[in-house]
Amino acid sequence: MSLALVLEQLLNGVQFGLMLFLMSAGLTLVFGVMGLINLAHGSLYMIGAFLCAAIAAATGNFFIGLMAGIAAAAAAGALIEILVIRRLYARDHLDQVLATFALILILSEGVRMIFGPFPLYLTVPSVLRGTVNLGIVDYSLYRLALIGFGIAVALGLWALIAKTRLGIRIRAGESDREMIAALGVNIRVLYTVVFALGAALAGLAGALVGAIQSVQVGMGEPVLILAFVVIVIGGIGSIKGAMVGALLVGVIDTMGRFLLPRLFATIFDASAAAGTGAALASMLIYLLMALVLIFRPKGLFPAHG
Amino acid sequence: MDNARKEWLLNTAIALALFAVPLWALLADEPFIITTATRIAILAIAAVGLNIALGLGGMVSFGHALYLGIGGYVAGIAAHHAFSGTTVLGLPGTNQMLPIWAIAMILSGTIAGIVGALSIRTSGIFFIMITLAFAQMGFFFTLSWPAYGGEDGLPIFVRNQFPGLNTARPWEFFLLSYGVLLAALAIFAMLRAARFGAALMAIRQNPDRAAAVGISPFGIKLVAFILSGMITGLAGAMMADLTRFVSPAMMAWTMSGELIVIIILGGVGRLFGPVAGAAILVCFEVLFGGLTEHWKLWLGLVLLAVVLFARGGLIGLLAGRAQHG
Numbered sequence: 199m200s201l202a203l204v205l206e207q208l209l210n211g212v213q214f215g216l217m218l219f220l221m222s223a224g225l226t227l228v229f230g231v232m233g234l235i236n237l238a239h240g241s242l243y244m245i246g247a248f249l250c251a252a253i254a255a256a257t258g259n260f261f262i263g264l265m266a267g268i269a270a271a272a273a274a275g276a277l278i279e280i281l282v283i284r285r286l287y288a289r290d291h292l293d294q295v296l297a298t299f300a301l302i303l304i305l306s307e308g309v310r311m312i313f314g315p316f317p318l319y320l321t322v323p324s325v326l327r328g329t330v331n332l333g334i335v336d337y338s339l340y341r342l343a344l345i346g347f348g349i350a351v352a353l354g355l356w357a358l359i360a361k362t363r364l365g366i367r368i369r370a371g372e373s374d375r376e377m378i379a380a381l382g383v384n385i386r387v388l389y390t391v392v393f394a395l396g397a398a399l400a401g402l403a404g405a406l407v408g409a410i411q412s413v414q415v416g417m418g419e420p421v422l423i424l425a426f427v428v429i430v431i432g433g434i435g436s437i438k439g440a441m442v443g444a445l446l447v448g449v450i451d452t453m454g455r456f457l458l459p460r461l462f463a464t465i466f467d468a469s470a471a472a473g474t475g476a477a478l479a480s481m482l483i484y485l486l487m488a489l490v491l492i493f494r495p496k497g498l499f500p501a502h503g
Numbered sequence: 504m505d506n507a508r509k510e511w512l513l514n515t516a517i518a519l520a521l522f523a524v525p526l527w528a529l530l531a532d533e534p535f536i537i538t539t540a541t542r543i544a545i546l547a548i549a550a551v552g553l554n555i556a557l558g559l560g561g562m563v564s565f566g567h568a569l570y571l572g573i574g575g576y577v578a579g580i581a582a583h584h585a586f587s588g589t590t591v592l593g594l595p596g597t598n599q600m601l602p603i604w605a606i607a608m609i610l611s612g613t614i615a616g617i618v619g620a621l622s623i624r625t626s627g628i629f630f631i632m633i634t635l636a637f638a639q640m641g642f643f644f645t646l647s648w649p650a651y652g653g654e655d656g657l658p659i660f661v662r663n664q665f666p667g668l669n670t671a672r673p674w675e676f677f678l679l680s681y682g683v684l685l686a687a688l689a690i691f692a693m694l695r696a697a698r699f700g701a702a703l704m705a706i707r708q709n710p711d712r713a714a715a716v717g718i719s720p721f722g723i724k725l726v727a728f729i730l731s732g733m734i735t736g737l738a739g740a741m742m743a744d745l746t747r748f749v750s751p752a753m754m755a756w757t758m759s760g761e762l763i764v765i766i767i768l769g770g771v772g773r774l775f776g777p778v779a780g781a782a783i784l785v786c787f788e789v790l791f792g793g794l795t796e797h798w799k800l801w802l803g804l805v806l807l808a809v810v811l812f813a814r815g816g817l818i819g820l821l822a823g824r825a826q827h828g
Contacts, residue, residue, distance in 0.1 A: 229628070235628055235631070282807065282811070285811055291563060291627055291628055291631060292557075292563050292763070292767075292771075293810050293814075295563065295565065295631065295760075295763065296763065296764065296767050296806065296810045297806075297807055297810040297811065299760050299763075299764065299806070300802075300803040300804070300806035300807040300810065301803065301807070302803070303799045303800065303802055303803030303806070304800055304803035304804060304807070306799070307797045307799045307800035307803065308800060310797070311797055311800070419756075419757075423635070423639060423756060426632055426635070427632075427636065430629065430632045430633075430636075434628060434629075473647070473648060473649040473650070476647045477643070477644050477647040477648045479647075480643035480644070480646065480647050481640045481643055481644055484636040484637070484639050484640040484643070485640065487632075487633070487636045488621060488633060488636055488637065488640075491621075491622075491625060491629060491632075491633050491636075492621055495624065495625050495629060496629075
């Protein structure tokens with residue numbers, strides 16, 4: 199186990215964490231502003247990936263595909279908000295869980311009907327192929343670009359929320375919905391915009407990750423559950439919490455899967471150790487989430503005081 | 504006719520139908536229909552378990568597939584060791600359902616006790632997420648634990664046995680499942696009518712007022728959660744015997760979602776809600792699954808319509824609103 203390998207896994211963890219942040223940011227905004235649990239967020243991730251793969255294959259240009267993926271996810275998000283989600287804000291969490299569970303069934307089957315049952319393949323754009331030398335390790339240029347891009351989007355999102363008029367309204371909506379409606383802000387439009395913004399971020403994450411994994415129906419749900427772990431660890435409604443939570447989950451999950459089997463192999467005999475290590479590593483982030491909830495029931499960065 | 508009487512008649516009709524249809528299938532030699540009815544009965548047992556936590560206690564557990572899976576793996580592991588003549592933790596395997604059920608209920612009750620003790624302090628979305636997280640831990644543990652099949656699952660070569668019955672025959676296994684379902688429903692009805700159930704429902708409706716009259720929410724909710732996990736665990740052991748196969752998919756989060764869907768389709772907190780819901784879900788799958796490969800799209804639309812427009816599920820639709828909200 200060399201230092202180069204550890205550094206590579208660490209970078210993979212950060213890259214994974216940043217993609218999780220893109221997913222979690224939308225989820226945590228929607229919960230913070232509208233008080234809604236959206237299980238269908240993973241479907242928007244899937245829509246982004248599918249549209250990106252289809253358009254990139256048709257035009258031969260990854261970046262046009264990426265734009266199409268983001269636009270499709272945002273449009274699907276706005277449509278879902280207007281048709282279904284809007285009726286759920288006043289309902290309890292059980293109804294929200296069920297209605298968005300139903301949306302997953304509908305969207306997954308819808309995508310299967312349109313694109314067929316087989317996975318699509320999205321290739322890394324030619325300008326981002328190959329590796330780049332980082333001193334002790336040759337690292338994938340595309341993954342490095344994802345890290346840079348993830349940081350840029352996070353900064354952009356921070357600027358949007360902290361510096362713009364829309365951001366002020368979003369923050370106002372998080373602290374007091376009735377009050378900002380009373381002050382004359384069109385709350386229905388604001389909700390649609392926030393939902394579409396979250397959907398666009400999910401679509402972006404799906405399209406970017408689609409190039410290093412296969413694009414298939416059901417790809418959104420594992421990421422969705424991880425994003426829930428992230429926002430529960432970070433504190434539901436907090437963008438800063440989502441960032442910290444996403445990096446924690448990304449790095450701990452990647453490093454756990456890498457280190458635990460090796461660590462166990464030095465203590466016990468090899469075959470049993472690898473199995474135990476792998477089993478424990480896959481449970482690690484859920485263990486982390488349970489610990490956070492036991493000691494900080496509102497997450498690391500509670501959004502409302 | 505008042506709603507309580509209507510609900511009683513409807514419940515009787517559902518119970519009779521679930522018995523009469525497989526009986527007809529036995530005479531008409533249609534084993535597939537008997538197996539389908541058995542699946543409905545076993546899923547209904549699992550949902551009756553969840554209905555104690557969700558319907559009576561208002562605890563939205565999004566991780567009840569964990570107990571289903573624990574029960575399933577108890578049955579699978581016991582049969583595996585009985586088949587190969589080896590021991591597990593110093594105990595021999597067994598192919599008898601009664602000890603398997605006992606172990607499945609003790610183990611799922613213990614795990615439910617741990618999960619409940621850690622999660623009942625939280626509420627709302629946090630409760631949903633922490634129960635989901637524990638179920639995911641179980642899912643990934645079984646997925647990456649190679650000793651009992653890991654990802655591939657564990658087959659049960661011969662269905663486990665019950666004294667006096669030949670469980671390999673579909674009809675006799677159905678009778679057993681139907682009997683257990685009736686027993687689970689009786690336990691649910693007794694709990695709901697008892698002081699315990701009244702306290703549990705009071706806590707659901709208003710925890711502060713319940714605390715003010717001297718009911719301690721934590722202990723009562725924890726006991727309800729444990730009972731809930733035990734019944735779902737029992738259903739898991741029977742489910743594994745029905746399919747003669749157990750795999751991590753039993754603990755997948757979609758399974759937890761399906762159990763909630765069953766309760767919502769039937770009617771939350773209603774005695775026969777889980778039975779009606781399981782029947783709707785399984786019949787939907789069998790009927791529409793044969794017509795179109797995209798049946799899940801239609802299931803999603805029906806579910807969405809039920810949540811948005813027909814609150815109260817099938818029982819609520821046919822027998823009116825429950826007397827206690």
